[in-house]
Amino acid sequence: MKSHNDYEAAFEHYLRNRQIPYVAVDEAKRAAFRDAKLKSFDFIVYSTGGTNWLVDVKGRRWVARAGQSRPAWENWVTQADLDGLRQWQEVFGHGFAALLVFAYRLDAVGEPPAEIVHIFHGDRYVFAGVALDEYIGGARTRSPKWGTVNLPVEEFARHARPIADWL
DSSP states (O other): OOTTOHHHHHHHHHHHHTTOOEEEOOTTSOOEETTEEOOOOSEEEOOTTSOEEEEEEEEEEEOOOSTTOOOOOOOOEEHHHHHHHHHHHHHHOTTEEEEEEEEEEEOSSSOOSSSOOEEETTEEEEEEEEEHHHHHHHOEEEETTTTEEEOOHHHHHHHOEEHHHHO
């Protein structure tokens, strides 16, 4: 976890306020597994629901767009994010699964995209989670040059749930 990343700090604040047990991952101590460097995730979150989560937080801004169009659920990630999470999921094994948490910082304009809003340092956030396996199943290439993928908006809406539903 990067303490200077507001999105990750807001998510940690959310966990702490709800007394959800977690461990923040120290990215400075990057792990090697089978002689390959693995991209780190941000948190191990322990759940009462049976599955413990390897969480990678992806910060996005929820901003008003030009004209009358509504803001979109930006949900792109890198292929390296997915590959690393898949490997970590295998390393941790039974009882653990990877979860992409999209932390949306809300613009002051308009209604929030979900009913659960978390306030951190005066900013409003909404956290939506998508299980790694569901994300991979619908991911489409966004930019070959940058190695990014995303879910189409309809697909994202089908799989994303408020973070409270996952924990």
